[in-house]
Amino acid sequence: MPIDPRNLSRRELLRDAACWTATAIATGELAGRSARGEEDGANVRQARQAASPQECETMADAADPGYIDAHVHVWTPDTESYPLSAGYRREEMQPPSFTPEQLFAHCRPLGVSRIVLIQMSFYGFDNRYMLDTMEQHPDTFSGVAVIEDDGDDPASEMRRLRELGVRGFRIYPRNRPLDRWLDGAGMRAMWRCGAEENMAMCHLVNPDALPMIDTMCEEFPDTPVVIDHFGRVGIDGTIREADVQNLVRLARHRRTHVKLSAFYALGKKKAPYDDLIPMIRQLLDAYGPQRLMWATDCPYQVVGGHEYLPSLELIRDRLDFLSEGDRDWLLRRTAESVFFT
Numbered sequence: 001m002p003i004d005p006r007n008l009s010r011r012e013l014l015r016d017a018a019c020w021t022a023t024a025i026a027t028g029e030l031a032g033r034s035a036r037g038e039e040d041g042a043n044v045r046q047a048r049q050a051a052s053p054q055e056c057e058t059m060a061d062a063a064d065p066g067y068i069d070a071h072v073h074v075w076t077p078d079t080e081s082y083p084l085s086a087g088y089r090r091e092e093m094q095p096p097s098f099t100p101e102q103l104f105a106h107c108r109p110l111g112v113s114r115i116v117l118i119q120m121s122f123y124g125f126d127n128r129y130m131l132d133t134m135e136q137h138p139d140t141f142s143g144v145a146v147i148e149d150d151g152d153d154p155a156s157e158m159r160r161l162r163e164l165g166v167r168g169f170r171i172y173p174r175n176r177p178l179d180r181w182l183d184g185a186g187m188r189a190m191w192r193c194g195a196e197e198n199m200a201m202c203h204l205v206n207p208d209a210l211p212m213i214d215t216m217c218e219e220f221p222d223t224p225v226v227i228d229h230f231g232r233v234g235i236d237g238t239i240r241e242a243d244v245q246n247l248v249r250l251a252r253h254r255r256t257h258v259k260l261s262a263f264y265a266l267g268k269k270k271a272p273y274d275d276l277i278p279m280i281r282q283l284l285d286a287y288g289p290q291r292l293m294w295a296t297d298c299p300y301q302v303v304g305g306h307e308y309l310p311s312l313e314l315i316r317d318r319l320d321f322l323s324e325g326d327r328d329w330l331l332r333r334t335a336e337s338v339f340f341t
């Protein structure tokens with residue numbers, strides 16, 4: 001007897017969606033795409049094993065079909081409870097407040113149900129506001145923390161934060177020379193621990209810092225790596241092919257990922273952000289959809305005349321070369337695999 005979808009419960013629909021996805025991978029519909037992107041074979045194997053009816057039921061329990069915004073900062077005007085790090089002043093908090101509730105007002109009406117929080121620079125190495133936010137909203141947030149890479153034992157701090165839901169660490173060159181900015185025993189300890197604990201090294205860099213990341217990926221091939229905001233290619237208004245190629249080159253390391261994010265800051269810096277499409281196409285060809293993830297970089301995507309919706313629309317509606325499966329990876333599944341496992 002044909003099943004009328006109107007009679008299915010939400011749970012049944014979720015189970016069917018989970019089964020469909022697992023089956024699509026098992027039958028090669030998505031796996032065929034993965035050859036292009038050198039996808040981590042473990043993911044495909046896991047999905048294949050998950051295709052039995054019992055496993056589909058289990059997957060449905062965990063399935064959240066909402067989109068994931070893989071890069072957002074939150075902060076509070078309550079600087080009594082959460083003091084700013086030395087060197088930062090209240091006036092630098094612009095907007096003055098961006099709490100989880102303010103974020104939800106932008107993202108939830110558009111179907112974004114989970115978010116990866118990135119430790120805000122104002123708070124230095126004090127990750128408490130991010131961690132408290134994560135604890136207050138179970139199953140909503142993952143977190144990327146900032147710790148001292150030249151501290152005594154960064155790996156034990158990484159493991160402590162993992163227990164609290166952190167899945168990545170933000171690293172950036174600060175004032176170090178670009179050919180050696182990832183040198184040092186502490187940084188190596190972090191990369192080693194990242195491989196052991198499946199925690200990502202999340203890089204906020206300009207294009208000129210990408211070659212050093214390539215060197216580290218050779219040394220630590222099992223460490224998950226995420227490049228924020230296209231490696232900031234186009235931040236000065238010009239998208240240079242040489243910079244794009246440096247980003248493409250990193251795709252040869254199987255655990256590298258790129259965030260398609262901060263559209264407000266790159267290229268023409270103007271919605272609908274179509275000038276970024278050729279670069280997205282090149283990255284899709286190099287990485288495959290399973291290693292690209294969308295993000296907004298809120299609150300910066302919702303100030304200065306920019307809005308949340310055009311960021312989502314660029315990936316959801318304006319890339320005619322994506323299949324439905326590709327889109328699901330970019331808007332949800334890649335971020336899920338890196339930050340919500």
Ligand SMILES: [Zn+2]
Pocket residue numbers: 071073118297
């Ligand atoms: Zn950011």
